[in-house]
Amino acid sequence: MDQMVALRVFRTVVEQGSFAAAARRMRLSPAAISKNISALEDQLNVRLLNRTTRRMSLTEPGRRYYEQVARILDDLAEADHSLGPLxxxxxxxxxxxxxxxxxxxxxxxxxxxxxxxxxxxxxxxxxxxxxxxxxxxxxxxxxxxxxxxxxxxxxxxxxxxLHHVVCASPDYFARRGMPRVPQDLRAHDCIRFTLSGHVSEWEFTRGAETVRVPIEGRYRVTSGLAIRDALLAGFGLNLIPRQYVAGDIKAGRLVTALDDWVPVQTxxxxxxxxxxxxxxxxxxxxxxxxxxxxxxx
Incomplete structure (x- = not known):
């Protein structure tokens, strides 16, 4: 068995989804494809692929082996090309x-x-x-x-x-009041970005003091754009990257709070x-x- 050929055959079979498609891609016979896969499995003493007459799928060892093989073959290809103008x-x-x-x-x-x-x-x-x-x-x-x-x-x-700011619309702050210290956020409607690392607690520092505030809110969402829309609608406040709302702050559509505290950065x-x-x-x-x-x- 030529191991390098067998590895390329294995990768092509996985990426093409079948022995027949791999044979066409590599311009080999289906028998040659099957022979290389079997020889590779015999050498490793592990089954890499589950196959029937209709389906083919990776075993768990096969999936792990494929990820390593793909990286190795990519590295070899890069090494080959590294000396050329391309x-x-x-x-x-x-x-x-x-x-x-x-x-x-x-x-x-x-x-x-x-x-x-x-x-x-x-x-x-x-x-x-x-x-x-x-x-x-x-x-x-x-x-x-x-x-x-x-x-x-x-x-x-x-x-x-990304430097974050606490902000909301002027209308929201007029209705609910401006928070003066981080602990005041407990009384506010906090819009929560559920994919962040601070979905349930916001952290602030000022000098040597650090404050962590549990937050609550009826609106949880996975989009920063949706949070901006909610802020502009006056629904609540949020700890959001300043970059996402810089234009709204400059235009007065949103107002920042707790500016003397430094919130979490990303x-x-x-x-x-x-x-x-x-x-x-x-x-x-x-x-x-x-x-x-x-x-x-």
Missing amino acids: QSQPSGLLRVSAPMTFTLTRLSTAIPGFLMRHPDLSLDLQLDDRRVDIVKEGFDLAIRGSDRLEDSSLVARRLMT AIHAVYPSRRYLLPKVRAFVEFLVDETRDED
């Missing part, structure tokens, strides 16, 4: 996961220019505030509003910090699988993110 030319499909509100308020107007500078590159940008599994879901890169990585094999490039990172050779498309997008967020910290 190494500096971003190309192919770049899949990125990013939080919706951050992207729409900070990046989306600049992305067309990035793509114009790289005509051989296509971008699949998934705007979703949930925390995706980069490797399992096939993303090249994710933008994260947290220092915590779910996998030690991932690396993070710090981009900027570090924004570009997160991607740790590889010896970064794909040119990933490197180019990370550099784009660094440039676009350079003046925000």
Whole structure:
């Protein structure tokens, strides 16, 4: 058995979804595909694929092995290309996961220019505030509003910090009163961003003093844009990144409170699988993110 061929066969079978499709993709016979998979399983002494005449699926060991094999083959491909002129030319499909509100308020107007500078590159940008599994879901890169990585094999490039403010509409504060100290928030309708790390408690500091305030509210939502709409409607108050509402604050549509206290901050990172050779498309997008967020910290 040529192990490198067998590994490429295994990866192609998984990604194509069947032995027949893999055979067509690799221009091999179905018998050769099956022989390589069987030889690989015999060498590892483990079953990688469950297959019947109609279906094929990964076993649990097979899924873990596939993730490692895919990374190894990608690294080898990058090593092969690193000596050639194409190494500096971003190309192919770049899949990125990013939080919706951050992207729409900070990046989306600049992305067309990035793509114009790289005509051989296509971008699949998934705007979703949930925390995706980069490797399992096939993303090249994710933008994260947290220092915590779910996998030690991932690396993070710090981009900027989002500075939060407590704010609401003038009408809301006229009705409910302006909080003077963080503890006053217990008597307010707090709109809660359920994907944040401070959904049930907000933390503030002033000098050497730190205050943590449990918050309550009837409205829980997973979108920063929806929170902004609720603030403008006078429904409640929120601890929100200033960047998301800077225009509304300047125009007087929203008013900040507790300005002498420093609330929690959120570090924004570009997160991607740790590889010896970064794909040119990933490197180019990370550099784009660094440039676009350079003046925000």
